[in-house]
Amino acid sequence: MKTELTEMLGIEYPILCAGMGFVSLPQLVVAVSEAGGLGLxxxxxxxxxxxxxxxxxxxxxxxxxFGANIALEFETAEANARVLIEEGVPVVNLSLGIRPWIIEAxxxxxxxxxxxxTNTRHAQSAQRKGADGLLVTGHEAAGHGGDATTxxxxxxxxxxxxxxxIAAGGFSDGRGLAAALVLGAEGISMGTRFALSRESPMHDRVKDFAYGISELDTIYTDRIDGAGTRFLKTExxxxxxxxxxPLEALRSVAKVKRALRLSWPEVLRAALRGGPDIRKALGQAQIAGNTFEGLMGxxxxxGTVPGGQVxxxxxxxKSCSEIVRDTVSEAEQVLRDRSDSLVGRPPHSVREDG
Ligand SMILES: Cc1cc2nc3c(=O)[nH]c(=O)nc-3n(C[C@H](O)[C@H](O)[C@H](O)COP(=O)(O)O)c2cc1C
Incomplete structure (x- = not known):
């Protein structure tokens, strides 16, 4: 399946595995890239x-x-970007902001x-600043999905x-890929689907819980890290x-320190960087510590587990290669069948001589 995206990135299929903190580690990235998509x-x-x-x-x-995601609000983002640049990583995905120096390098x-x-204004701004492609994320997505739906x-x-x-938020199968292409996208990115794949390092207990719940079992809230974020719903x-x-958030700081292997001065610097918005800083501490416990423990x-409505x-x-293969073949089938039945030959051919 060829699209502008597969041509630009040199991949076989227009499917990306989202860069997901704690989850999109080498095993998952390699599995998706080997399957013909692009792991981040x-x-x-x-x-x-x-x-x-x-x-x-x-x-x-x-x-x-393959590529790498940099969530720019995180403490180590710019130092990590320098490493990706030194290593010449072919695709760099910037989220939660944009930095012209990274684009240039x-x-x-x-x-x-x-x-x-997550919206048109930011999309136009990213284009002006030199982005080569856009991951456009809708409200139904895991994590920071914005306010407008996919x-x-x-x-x-x-x-x-x-x-x-590249459409993101709510995709798990070929009908989704077909829909995205019809909406004008050149491909899709899937987070929750790959996080629940066989190769994902997410804990089996969390995977089993997720396989059993419905599209109603997520919560989108800005009360946890200060920005709208979607999690799997638990009490x-x-x-x-x-x-x-606030007490729980403070307790969480110790968990974050452990999960991210930060020193106390680094924790303090990160907190101060948040400026006067202490509520946001505490919220972010809370989410990071609890996410680590939820996903990996x-x-x-x-804990808290980011997850989308999908x-x-x-x-x-399913393995990553099954996910990629099934998604592509289902999309091709759906696009063929629907176009045949809706705009193709009429179901009963009418003889001209009546
Ligand atoms: C467990 C998990 C962790 C995530 N961590 C990040 C992250 O570190 N950086 C980022 O830009 N997006 C992150 N996301 C959001 C995804 O990049 C993506 O936007 C989202 O998963 C797409 O929606 P979907 O889950 O419906 O496919 C995460 C998503 C999940 C499920």
Missing amino acids: LATATLNPEEVREFVREIRARTSRP VHAYGGKILSTV LIVVPLVASAVDLPV RVDAMARSMS GDYEQ VGAIGGA
């Missing part, structure tokens, strides 16, 4: 040494293209920049910019969404 290493929860080690590990395990070695946006924001952005659009997340406890009842469509484990 998540650097948000890594330090620069780990980023270098993981980039080299990915290169040793696949000769196919990546372009200097021929790399591509994908900017994550169905609304993808076609609006596709019409407003002159860059390949704990429900309670946190209703009122953030399997303690989803006590969780309701995912009933079990």
Whole structure:
């Protein structure tokens, strides 16, 4: 399947695995890139040494293209970006902001920049600043999905910019890929689907819980990290969404320190960088610490697990190669069948001689 995106990135299929903190590690990135899509290493929860080690590990395990996500609000973001640039990582995905110096440096070695946006204004701004493609994320997505739904924001952005659009938020199968292509996207990015794949390092307890819940079992709230974020619904997340406890947030700082292997001065610097918005800083501490416990420790009842509404469509484990192959073949089939039945030959051929 060829689109502008597959041509630009040199991949076989227009399917990306989102850069997901704690989850999109070398094993998952390699599995998706080897399957013909593009895996994105998540650097948000890594330090620069780990980023270098993981980039080299990915290169040793696949000769196919891959990329890395930098969530720019995180403490180590700029230091991690320098490592990606030194290593010449072919695709760099910037989320939660944009930095012109990173774009310039990546372009200097021929790399591509994908900017994550959630509305038309940010999409146009990313185009002006030099992005090569846009990951356009709708409200139904796991994590920071913005306010407009995928169905609304993808076609609006596709019409407003002159860059390949990758639709994100709510995709798990070929019907979704077909729909995205019809809306004007050149491909899709899946987070929740790949996080629940066989190769994902997410704890099996969390995967089993996620396979059993519905599209109604997520919560979108800004009461946990200060920005609208979608999590799998548990009693704990429900309670946190209703009122953030400063005491709990402070306790969480210690968990963050452990999860991200930060020193106390680094923790303090990160807190001060947040400026006067102490509520936001505490919220971010709370989310990072609890996310680590939820995703990797399997303690989803006590932790927080980012997850999209599409969780309701995912009933079990599949390997990344099955996900990519099934998504592409189903999309091709759906596009053929629907176009035949809707605009193709009439179902009963009418003889001209009556
Ligand atoms: C467990 C998890 C962790 C995530 N971490 C990040 C991250 O570090 N950086 C980022 O830009 N997006 C992150 N996201 C959001 C994804 O990049 C993506 O926008 C989202 O998963 C797409 O929606 P979907 O889950 O419906 O496919 C995360 C998502 C999940 C499920």
